[in-house]
Amino acid sequence: EDQVTQSPEALRLQEGESSSLNCSYTVSGLRGLFWYRQDPGKGPEFLFTLYSAGEEKEKERLKATLTKKESFLHITAPKPEDSATYLCAVLNYKLSFGAGTTVTVRA
């Protein structure tokens, strides 16, 4: 069965303090690794898709990278509006989600 483990569970950052979130995975046939952002009471919002080891994607202050066993989401100089839960998911025939990392950025 596909397994996705995210760490840490929670991350409290000062505005401007860069950090990284980890997603380690075990999947029988990886068709893609996805990062989503989820705000409280809302649906997951798509951020990135990564398909192969070595691939990187960037969007504003976020950068996602992929190796054969894990993915990282780097947040550079975060702002309070980056506060959210960040979800990692792997695609086989379905998306299997990790439990998420809840990021809180203080001004």
Next chain:
Amino acid sequence: EPEVTQTPSHQVTQMGQEVILRCVPISNHLYFYWYRQILGQKVEFLVSFYNNEISEKSEIFDDQFSVERPDGSNFTLKIRSTKLEDSAMYFCASRTAMNTEAFFGQGTRLTVV
């Protein structure tokens, strides 16, 4: 920008009652999904639907659940006899092709009392 829309946003129902959750996927998408998220837990896969039939379903998706695409735009999830443990956020999602990103709706919060 196209989006997945879900109605209602919140549904309260008595245990044992039937509920229908409704979704309008993005218009050119071909693959449709239902996921649920119990408060404080992971987003869990329920069912995938392609070419007017179920393509995969999880062990959660038992005989109490059914899905339909009654016309060219709507996609519904029916729970025949709700239980307390069915209380959760239910998300509809759609994608254009198998390996592309899925776009999620804002969810229906189902509360069974």
